[in-house]
Amino acid sequence: MQVIDTPAMRPATLDAFLTLIGPERAGRLRDAARRLRGGLDGGTLWHVNSTATGGGVAEMLYVLVPLYRALGVPTRWAVVDGDTAFFDITKRLGNLAYGSTADADLLRPGDLEGYTGHLAGEAEELRAVLRPGDVLLLHDHQTAGLVPLLSAETAGIYWRCHVGVDEPTDGSRRAWAALAPLLDKANGVIFSVAAHLPAELSGHRVAIIPPVLWPFAPKNQHLPAGQLPGLLDRCGLGGPGTVPGYVLADGHRDPAEPLVVQVSRWDRLKDMHAVLTGFGAVPDAQLALIGPDPASIPDDIEQAHWFDVCRTTWTALPDRLRHRTRLVCLPMHDLDDNARLVNAAQRAADVVVQKSLAEGFGLTVTEAMWKARPVVGSAVGGIAAQIEHGATGLLLDDPHDLAAFAALVTRLTSGATDGAALGRRARARVHDAYLPDTDLRAVTGLLCA
Missing domain, CATH: 3.40.50.2000 (Glycogen Phosphorylase B;)
Incomplete structure (x- = not known):
């Protein structure tokens, strides 16, 4: 103890x-x-x-x-x-x-x-x-x-x-x-x-x-614009340059395309490997799946296995799709530094997704809502409690339906749904309730x- x-x-x-x-x-x-x-x-x-x-x-x-x-x-x-x-x-x-x-x-x-x-x-x-x-x-x-x-x-x-x-x-x-x-x-x-x-x-x-959620934590606090480029470079989400060793990527992110991000543990219920597969139907956008170093969470011994599943899935993607996606396995030796990297990635995202198969609550959704990001989340557990579909985010009725998932994400990346308005209402929801x-x-x- x-x-x-x-x-x-x-x-x-x-x-x-x-x-x-x-x-x-x-x-x-x-x-x-x-x-x-x-x-x-x-x-x-x-x-x-x-x-x-x-x-x-x-x-x-x-x-x-x-x-x-x-x-x-x-x-x-x-x-x-x-x-x-x-x-x-x-x-x-x-x-x-x-x-x-x-x-x-x-x-x-x-x-x-x-x-x-x-x-x-x-x-x-x-x-x-x-x-x-x-x-x-x-x-x-x-x-x-x-x-x-x-x-x-x-x-x-x-x-x-x-x-x-x-x-x-x-x-x-x-x-x-x-x-x-x-x-x-x-x-x-x-x-x-x-x-x-x-x-x-x-x-x-x-x-x-x-x-x-604590609004002044390194993961949630306001980040001056001048800090973002360096933090995003370290996440492998910046412009041309060296991709860090803990980022699995095939080339560099195109900043002209919308960025979709999911931040989760590497866990079966977070369904990250299915997000990789389903993302193929989202046109003209890029995806980053972000999680902790699997070796850093001693009470969750399956992290390494599910990261390997994601890595295998990513490796098998067609070249065109693999070039638009990346796996980011953030180090955990400095928790504040890790939190700032997550903060930067969520703020850089045009869309945050949480395609969980089950969820106790889903604080990563709360964090994205606080940052006024539009969220696409599965209608399970606490995600459904946090998001009012069409008002503070978009809910995926069946988390196994990859076509419906891609369609909801595309509504936001294409501009068909006003993501900025969703984000503003989402932040107000967190202020009032969480x-x-x-x-x-x-x-x-x-x-x-």
Whole structure:
């Protein structure tokens, strides 16, 4: 187990955020923080997840923990460690929760015992830092097994799920058959999307709290125009020059053609290889698929496999299409630098796509909307919750329909649909619904009810 020491939020940054949300929302935020601080009664709110880098949960905690602290709420963050065997089990468990029915994702005899046995050691390390009165907020299936181990030793224990499927499958039922008994003693559960709450947890206290975006983070902050060319060159999206070693490209991007970007983990459910295939029907445009270095995400052992699938798909493309597409595998050793590169790529995009087969929420969609980019997203999970089709983006009804996907993208790259208007309304939507004050107010409502 690791305790993550997040930097303190500067007073000027907090002031800028309060100014951004306006005096009425700022007042409600401060009131909620006072109420939560009183409810903790001297205890600390602990967030616990399974990785400090990569993915939306870690990114969100780097914001929420300093913000809560800046508002006077004692808050800390711990990360459970795991070996390959543990993360293999949790990856399959997560795939099942996302609806997978593949035999390779089924739990095997001894898996749950191995999972809970490993977490028993993590619970022991947590006991060494917990104090009477502390409250735990556990994130995702990697941590669910901590509930029965620590519920009797905390003032409250809550579990937050960032994954899910819109319609139950045999796979998702298997996942919840394994997870639900572990959550019996949880004081409450949190889901990002109401439709993802399984029947097995319907008897719990439930809060629906979507993830949030931090507007001043390196990934989302305004970038001066003078910084963009250098950052885009480093992503392999600039003009003629050397293509970085982590970019797979056949030639250089033509800046005269619209740029389409998807930013995702290399993951089966993000369907990046199908985006490559479907993009062939989009005329006169270029595509960049951008993800992290697969070796940098220890709790997701399938990243390397799905990047290899994308690389194989890209290599097999016809020369004309391969020349219009590129794979960008960004380094993760400096998280702020990585975030700036993603920021630049999203801002340079004429269209951002997220053709997920399933999605817990989809913060990459939120990020693009905040940058006033027109988004084409699958009508699944939190993407459908964020985007109103035709008003704040375009929704793909069937994420497997590559012809429909190409047609929606072409509406934007050709100018047939006003992407700038979609983008303006999308940014306003994020401002109203997905900034961090909404999280703190909602968490207070659950913990202090």
